[in-house]
Amino acid sequence: MDLIIGRSQPIQRLKNLIKQVADTGLNVLVCGESGVGKELVARSLHGQSNRSTKPFVKVNCAALPGELLESELFGYEKGAFTGASEAKPGKFEIADKGAIFLDEIGDMSLSLQAKLLQVLQDSEFCRVGGIRDVKVDVWVICATHHDLEVDIQKGHFREDLFYRINIIKIKVPPLRERKEDIPLLVNHFLEKYMTSLNRNPADLRLSQELFDCFSKYHWPGNVRELENYIQKLMVLGDEQPVIEELESKNLRGVDAVAPDKDWDHEEYLLDSIISDVTKGLSDNFPSLKDIKKKAQARAEKVVIEEALRRTAGNKRDAAKLLQISYKAILYKIRDYGINVEPGEFLTNSIQVTIPRS
Ligand SMILES: Nc1ncnc2c1ncn2[C@@H]1O[C@H](COP(=O)(O)OP(=O)(O)OP(=O)(O)O)[C@@H](O)[C@H]1O
Numbered sequence: 001m002d003l004i005i006g007r008s009q010p011i012q013r014l015k016n017l018i019k020q021v022a023d024t025g026l027n028v029l030v031c032g033e034s035g036v037g038k039e040l041v042a043r044s045l046h047g048q049s050n051r052s053t054k055p056f057v058k059v060n061c062a063a064l065p066g067e068l069l070e071s072e073l074f075g076y077e078k079g080a081f082t083g084a085s086e087a088k089p090g091k092f093e094i095a096d097k098g099a100i101f102l103d104e105i106g107d108m109s110l111s112l113q114a115k116l117l118q119v120l121q122d123s124e125f126c127r128v129g130g131i132r133d134v135k136v137d138v139w140v141i142c143a144t145h146h147d148l149e150v151d152i153q154k155g156h157f158r159e160d161l162f163y164r165i166n167i168i169k170i171k172v173p174p175l176r177e178r179k180e181d182i183p184l185l186v187n188h189f190l191e192k193y194m195t196s197l198n199r200n201p202a203d204l205r206l207s208q209e210l211f212d213c214f215s216k217y218h219w220p221g222n223v224r225e226l227e228n229y230i231q232k233l234m235v236l237g238d239e240q241p242v243i244e245e246l247e248s249k250n251l252r253g254v255d256a257v258a259p260d261k262d263w264d265h266e267e268y269l270l271d272s273i274i275s276d277v278t279k280g281l282s283d284n285f286p287s288l289k290d291i292k293k294k295a296q297a298r299a300e301k302v303v304i305e306e307a308l309r310r311t312a313g314n315k316r317d318a319a320k321l322l323q324i325s326y327k328a329i330l331y332k333i334r335d336y337g338i339n340v341e342p343g344e345f346l347t348n349s350i351q352v353t354i355p356r357s
């Protein structure tokens with residue numbers, strides 16, 4: 001069964017890459033923002049490989065402090081430390097002939113990184129407190145949301161280990177770059193939770209308005225965030241609270257602080273306008289002139305509304321903020337059909353005081 005849902009180009013490329021890599025046994029580094037599906041990619045790699053009938057063992061390197069993580073990975077001998085009343089094999093031994101998934105590898109301590117490097121070089125290691133070498137045949141798949149090259153610069157990650165684990169790098173694209181997959185993912189999550197939440201997806205009529213909100217949103221928490229919204233919708237049985245929440249996030253650009261550092265509200269606004277005006281391009285191809293006109297009108301409307309919101313509906317102040325004349329804003333408000341009823345722009349307003357000239 002295909003674990004990875006999606007038909008967008010970035011997902012098709014991802015699936016092809018997984019297919020090409022799965023049987024090679026080369027170490028893979030899966031990277032990407034939080035919630036994009038890194039673990040799913042790791043499981044998919046294992047599932048499509050010739051090791052699929054052997055174990056897939058996951059270890060979260062961020063969850064345990066250094067020494068505990070060492071004994072978790074490599075096991076220990078009886079009496080290795082206080083409390084070690086019995087010998088215990090580590091995850092590397094359990095994963096023999098299969099794959100080990102080292103999640104959040106960027107959080108591993110430098111001393112453990114050195115030990116891991118040795119294991120990758122020699123395919124053997126010693127249990128904690130042991131003297132005997134244990135030989136294993138394990139496929140190593142790592143994941144991180146860190147930029148390991150930056151961590152190397154800062155001295156937090158070993159460069160030699162980086163080259164060992166990063167033979168094949170798979171970058172999982174953020175959801176905002178493959179929004180056309182949203183409807184498929186929504187169906188998938190509706191089916192996934194119908195039994196555990198005891199809900200019939202047919203009772204939940206999801207509107208175009210909701211999908212429009214989904215397609216405008218920046219998705220800083222990626223697929224996991226979408227999954228959470230679907231669970232919320234199923235439990236509430238009402239999409240209005242979700243629409244309101246997303247609309248307010250879309251307008252304010254809040255919670256849109258994505259883990260990638262170069263996220264910028266203005267760029268996001270432009271991106272969502274572009275995706276809006278280019279929707280359905282394949283069915284009905286417009287002239288470049290028409291597209292330009294449509295994009296300009298759409299962008300101006302959004303920005304004027306935001307300026308009015310910030311000035312609590314004061315048209316003169318909004319015109320100053322936008323550096324256009326009072327007359328020009330009045331024309332645009334009329335042409336774009338912007339509602340300027342009193343009180344319309346008082347909610348959610350972050351007021352800006354415009355100096356009087
Ligand atoms: N393409 C997809 N198809 C179906 N489910 C997906 C997809 N991508 C992610 N998911 C689901 O979204 C959730 C988050 O995915 P996953 O745990 O793999 O992300 P992650 O990148 O490892 O996140 P984190 O960085 O927080 O560890 C999971 O429930 C996963 O099943």
Ligand SMILES: [Mg+2]
Pocket residue numbers: 038039103
């Ligand atoms: Mg994960």
